Amino acid sequence: MAVLVFGMLRYLLSTFSDRMKLFFAANLLMLTTQALAQQYMDTNDPREIKSLLSKDNELNGFGGADLKVSDFAGERTLVVGAYGGLLINRSYMFGLAGYGLATSVEFDGVIPGSQEVKKLNLYGGYAGVLIGGTIATRELIHLNIPILLGAGGMQVTDENFFQNDLDTDFTIEQSAFFVVEPAAELEFNITTGLRLAAGSSYRWIRGSDLNNLSDEDLSGWSVMFSVRFGRF
DSSP, X not given: OHHHHHHHHHHHHTTSOHHHHHXXXXXXXXXXXXXHHHHOOOOSOTTSOOOTTOTTSOEEXXXXXXXEEEEETTEEEEEEEEXXXXXXXXXXXXXXXXXXXXXXXXXXXXXXXXXXXXXXXXXXXXXXXXXXXXXXXXXXXXXXXXXXXXXXXXXXXXXXXXXXXXXXXXXXXXXXXXXEEEEEEEEEEEETTEEEEEEEEEEEEEOOOOSSOOHHHHOEEEEEEEEEEEOO
């Protein structure tokens, strides 16, 4: 049921304009901040400065893996990744995450300096700092909201550039970029140390410098499935 709901949500959001997508992402971030703030109750001295790494906070480690179905350059592809870090007071997360394209992305492009349209391939990935939190973490089904802030790189190759060579691949162009990817997941407690989740994320990429593909070609929605281990 959760997969069906998120699939329908992704289809509806795909019809939005770029402004509507940014508006949705901004409101998701605002609602997340408000929801997490409501979980916090100040029972100590109001003059005390609170900090995430205070000795009074409970710190636990966590790690996991994601499988995402997304579109790059108009082609459906799989994205796989792993993440890990610290879980603070069983609700707030701070760590690192990395993702890469698991399947080949083929699209029609041109080699710089040529007008010939050819089949080119896209490879790459991205990584960064993972922040976020979990709302109602002790409930059987709850909301998990991770946000990735980082950078990545993509390269465009022609796999048939050298016709008379065993190694036919040739990199046409490559570029680095910045990425922000907020997500919302319904997470299920399987055991006290294992959780499964399904949800959706939006990959917002800026700063790429490819001739064949724009930032919008690399940005897009994803349906994601996650497994997470730790002391929750």
